[in-house]
Amino acid sequence: MDPAGAAHEHGGDLAAARRRFPGAPEPFIDLSTGINPQAYPVPPLSPDVFARLPERAALDRLNAIAAKAYGAPSAAHVVAAPGAQLLLPLVAALTPPGRAAVLSPAYSEHSRTAALAGHAVTETAEIARLAEADLAVVVNPNNPDGRIVATEALRRLAGALAARRGLLVVDEAFMDVGPAGTSLAGEVGENLVVLRSFGKFFGLAGLRLGFALSGLNNVARLEASLGPWAVAGPAIAVGTAALADAAWIEATRRNLEKSAQRLDRLLVGAGLDILGGTSLYRLVRTQRAPQLFEHLCRAGLLVRRFSYEQTWLRFGLPGDEAAWERLGAALILPASW
Amino acid sequence: MDPAGAAHEHGGDLAAARRRFPGAPEPFIDLSTGINPQAYPVPPLSPDVFARLPERAALDRLNAIAAKAYGAPSAAHVVAAPGAQLLLPLVAALTPPGRAAVLSPAYSEHSRTAALAGHAVTETAEIARLAEADLAVVVNPNNPDGRIVATEALRRLAGALAARRGLLVVDEAFMDVGPAGTSLAGEVGENLVVLRSFGKFFGLAGLRLGFALSGLNNVARLEASLGPWAVAGPAIAVGTAALADAAWIEATRRNLEKSAQRLDRLLVGAGLDILGGTSLYRLVRTQRAPQLFEHLCRAGLLVRRFSYEQTWLRFGLPGDEAAWERLGAALILPASW
Numbered sequence: 001m002d003p004a005g006a007a008h009e010h011g012g013d014l015a016a017a018r019r020r021f022p023g024a025p026e027p028f029i030d031l032s033t034g035i036n037p038q039a040y041p042v043p044p045l046s047p048d049v050f051a052r053l054p055e056r057a058a059l060d061r062l063n064a065i066a067a068k069a070y071g072a073p074s075a076a077h078v079v080a081a082p083g084a085q086l087l088l089p090l091v092a093a094l095t096p097p098g099r100a101a102v103l104s105p106a107y108s109e110h111s112r113t114a115a116l117a118g119h120a121v122t123e124t125a126e127i128a129r130l131a132e133a134d135l136a137v138v139v140n141p142n143n144p145d146g147r148i149v150a151t152e153a154l155r156r157l158a159g160a161l162a163a164r165r166g167l168l169v170v171d172e173a174f175m176d177v178g179p180a181g182t183s184l185a186g187e188v189g190e191n192l193v194v195l196r197s198f199g200k201f202f203g204l205a206g207l208r209l210g211f212a213l214s215g216l217n218n219v220a221r222l223e224a225s226l227g228p229w230a231v232a233g234p235a236i237a238v239g240t241a242a243l244a245d246a247a248w249i250e251a252t253r254r255n256l257e258k259s260a261q262r263l264d265r266l267l268v269g270a271g272l273d274i275l276g277g278t279s280l281y282r283l284v285r286t287q288r289a290p291q292l293f294e295h296l297c298r299a300g301l302l303v304r305r306f307s308y309e310q311t312w313l314r315f316g317l318p319g320d321e322a323a324w325e326r327l328g329a330a331l332i333l334p335a336s337w
Numbered sequence: 338m339d340p341a342g343a344a345h346e347h348g349g350d351l352a353a354a355r356r357r358f359p360g361a362p363e364p365f366i367d368l369s370t371g372i373n374p375q376a377y378p379v380p381p382l383s384p385d386v387f388a389r390l391p392e393r394a395a396l397d398r399l400n401a402i403a404a405k406a407y408g409a410p411s412a413a414h415v416v417a418a419p420g421a422q423l424l425l426p427l428v429a430a431l432t433p434p435g436r437a438a439v440l441s442p443a444y445s446e447h448s449r450t451a452a453l454a455g456h457a458v459t460e461t462a463e464i465a466r467l468a469e470a471d472l473a474v475v476v477n478p479n480n481p482d483g484r485i486v487a488t489e490a491l492r493r494l495a496g497a498l499a500a501r502r503g504l505l506v507v508d509e510a511f512m513d514v515g516p517a518g519t520s521l522a523g524e525v526g527e528n529l530v531v532l533r534s535f536g537k538f539f540g541l542a543g544l545r546l547g548f549a550l551s552g553l554n555n556v557a558r559l560e561a562s563l564g565p566w567a568v569a570g571p572a573i574a575v576g577t578a579a580l581a582d583a584a585w586i587e588a589t590r591r592n593l594e595k596s597a598q599r600l601d602r603l604l605v606g607a608g609l610d611i612l613g614g615t616s617l618y619r620l621v622r623t624q625r626a627p628q629l630f631e632h633l634c635r636a637g638l639l640v641r642r643f644s645y646e647q648t649w650l651r652f653g654l655p656g657d658e659a660a661w662e663r664l665g666a667a668l669i670l671p672a673s674w
Contacts, residue, residue, distance in 0.1 A: 010390075010565055011390075012389065012390040012392065014392065016393075016394075030389070035389070035390070037388075039384065039388045047379070050376065050541050050543045050544055051376045051541055051543055052372070052543050053348075053370060053542045053543065054543055055349065055350055055351065056350060056353075082423075085564045086419075086563065086564055086567055089564075109565075112561075199390075204388055205388065205389060205566070206571070207571075208569040208570075224449075224453060227423055227425065228347055229542070229545065230419065230423055230545070231545070232569055233545075234387075234543070
């Protein structure tokens with residue numbers, strides 16, 4: 001592994017899939033990400049949103065609404081950024097170069113960006129080892145397997161790290177569909193950063209909007225690095241509307257859960273073992289994962305595979321009936337399979 | 338001066354002006370930025386632009402078009418970012434912490450972000466002193482006074498710095514309206530970074546799009562810090578269309594020049610000394626700048642003032658006839674003035 005290298009595989013690259021499988025039916029369907037395919041409806045945007053520099057007052061309103069939606073102590077504990085991804089190296093640099101430990105396997109960018117910030121990075125499956133680090137990273141719920149670390153275990157870890165001036169980063173990119181009461185957003189401070197992603201749950205990943213929730217000193221340092229206009233006008237406008245739309249949020253949580261159960265039925269029906277996931281994706285294990293990946297690609301369905309675990313495939317949610325039917329048909333595997 | 342502090346005055350904050358001058362006529366007119374008020378028309382955007390993660394292929398297309406528009410050696414010499422502002426601390430960190438020198442007065446964020454990257458920052462009006470630095474920054478054409486450093490002088494400076502492994506950063510945020518042949522975009526390498534801003538000339542500052550042009554190693558380092566999806570889908574889509582629109586670009590250069598001449602006539606007619614500027618703004622000097630600033634605010638016109646030089650005011654271009662007339666009327670100063 002080369003955590004500092006720039007080249008990492010990610011989901012979402014339909015163009016590459018099309019090049020490799022030119023005979024696949026169109027539209028090629030992207031199930032390789034954990035992004036809600038039923039996006040929040042983008043409201044009409046005023047020309048000023050594109051033309052003018054975003055004003056501080058608009059950003060403050062967004063941060064206040066985000067604080068409420070995510071359960072942060074206050075708007076002053078919130079930093080908005082052009083995607084949570086861009087925050088990763090800045091958050092890793094909040095603590096001086098030292099030892100970083102990432103609860104793994106998890107979203108691979110945490111190891112890469114911690115190394116970029118000068119840390120010696122360890123990937124470990126044992127949460128106890130995180131307490132020895134200067135920077136500890138937990139993705140919760142985890143991507144790709146949906147593992148949830150018990151809130152009490154996270155609190156103990158945060159306490160142990162704080163006692164040694166270590167920093168705990170909890171990446172809650174998928175917490176919008178996580179179990180109630182498991183977010184640490186309400187407990188952030190100088191030794192605890194919670195990251196939240198806007199684009200996944202709201203299905204608007206192209207907007208680029210994410211948040212760090214932390215103590216006031218960390219917030220000031222992150223804002224100094226991001227500078228005065230990091231978040232685009234369209235992201236501020238749409239984010240402010242969407243995060244305040246409690247009815248849409250609640251209905252979407254329920255709909256995603258139903259969709260994930262429908263996905264489970266297809267996967268189980270195909271004889272696949274489901275390792276875990278969230279309502280936005282499911283992770284399956286099969287010895288024939290490479291063959292299944294290619295079979296699905298030939299059927300115009302891109303799923304996510306993993307260089308570090310070749311028996312895994314992650315399935316996102318189909319976005320419409322045509323996509324559900326294509327997936328259902330492709331998962332009726334030949335008897336010889 | 339506190340170059341590492343987060344609080345800096347900038348143009349564009351109409352909300353603050355409205356709070357301070359609640360009796361001013363509406364709409365309050367923003368002349369405090371150097372942003373083209375006649376924006377490039379935003380084309381209809383596909384829902385995918387908001388919904389999907391931006392794909393590498395789309396970013397590559399944008400970079401290729403930007404390379405051509407700006408005159409970079411190739412697309413591989415281009416890094417796109419969510420605004421040139423966000424690139425400043427990353428570019429300053431391309432060279433190890435040392436001595437930074439900023440040709441001054443200039444855009445204040447260069448000093449702040451160089452300090453943030455660990456440099457000891459000197460602001461100097463003498464270009465010769467820049468050759469002694471590890472990181473030298475020249476804004477060209479300069480903001481706010483429009484000063485142009487002769488291309489040969491910049492080349493000599495770049496050569497002197499390269500010989501000592503120093504880095505020259507030329508911020509060409511306003512070069513779209515600069516004199517032909519004065520951009521260094523075609524000469525970038527590991528010791529020379531050129532910054533370009535999309536939002537100012539195209540009048541779309543809310544989109545957040547900017548570029549660094551440099552050598553391949555610097556490009557790789559900047560991309561590693563930005564991560565895989567730094568630029569939003571709308572910014573990629575609009576930037577790709579706008580930077581390829583040579584007819585609009587050429588017509589806009591001419592129109593901005595005419596508008597700047599019209600602005601000059603108003604300013605000179607009001608007895609103000611014009612120190613310089615570009616086609617996107619003019620800088621005036623008057624002993625009564627604080628009074629003129631307030632007088633204009635009461636007339637619903639926000640211009641840019643400068644904490645470090647209280648006799649200066651910078652005027653951006655009015656965006657429509659109503660704004661031109663409001664400015665013209667406000668600049669008919671009372672005889673007692």
